[in-house]
Amino acid sequence: MAEKEISADLAVRILCGFIAGFMATLIFHQLAFAVMWMTGLVRFAPYSMKATHPFGVPAVISLAFWGGIWGIIYSLIERGIPGNAIRWIAAFLFGAILPSAFALLVVFPLKGLPMGGGWRLPLLATVFVLNGAWGIGTALILKALSIIRGRPGLLTR
Numbered sequence: 001m002a003e004k005e006i007s008a009d010l011a012v013r014i015l016c017g018f019i020a021g022f023m024a025t026l027i028f029h030q031l032a033f034a035v036m037w038m039t040g041l042v043r044f045a046p047y048s049m050k051a052t053h054p055f056g057v058p059a060v061i062s063l064a065f066w067g068g069i070w071g072i073i074y075s076l077i078e079r080g081i082p083g084n085a086i087r088w089i090a091a092f093l094f095g096a097i098l099p100s101a102f103a104l105l106v107v108f109p110l111k112g113l114p115m116g117g118g119w120r121l122p123l124l125a126t127v128f129v130l131n132g133a134w135g136i137g138t139a140l141i142l143k144a145l146s147i148i149r150g151r152p153g154l155l156t157r
Contacts, residue, residue: 012149013075020141021071021134025064028137032130042126070099071138078139088139095135096128103127 033046048059057065074094081090104116104127117123 014072016142016145017072017075017138018068019071020075020138020145022064022068023141024071024134024137025067026060028140029063029067029130029134030060032133036126036130041122066099067134067138070095070134071142073098074135074138075142078142088136091135091139092132093135095138096132099134100124100127100131103131 030046033042036042037045046060050059051057052059052062074091077094078087078091081087104124108117109115117127
């Protein structure tokens with residue numbers, strides 16, 4: 001019985017992590033991107049509907065899907081983060097560091113771009129801030145999902 005309960009909790013954590021990461025991309029990441037775009041810090045508009053290869057999915061949906069995958073990873077480790085203040089800092093740092101490093105070191109070269117985007121400081125700062133905003137958003141949405149389910153401790157410990 002306890003094994004089924006653990007398995008169900010893990011499944012819920014994975015599902016909620018995906019939802020939180022997906023939604024955080026569409027809300028927090030892209031809104032931060034919009035602010036940067038409106039202030040001239042980035043050249044490309046947010047919510048890009050440009051088709052990606054090889055499946056032709058709009059870029060923002062592809063990005064949100066990968067945000068969901070990172071959300072799963074975050075949801076699996078976040079319960080080990082102590083305290084409220086530290087949790088929000090950790091959420092920002094998780095987003096700013098891990099997805100950013102993966103994008104800069106793996107995704108950019110796969111797309112034929114220079115590793116690290118050429119290590120230009122403005123690009124690096126932009127990526128870290130956007131993904132940090134995603135991290136905060138993911139943590140907030142996970143918290144909201146746990147409260148909605150009536151089990152605030154499930155996704156917050």
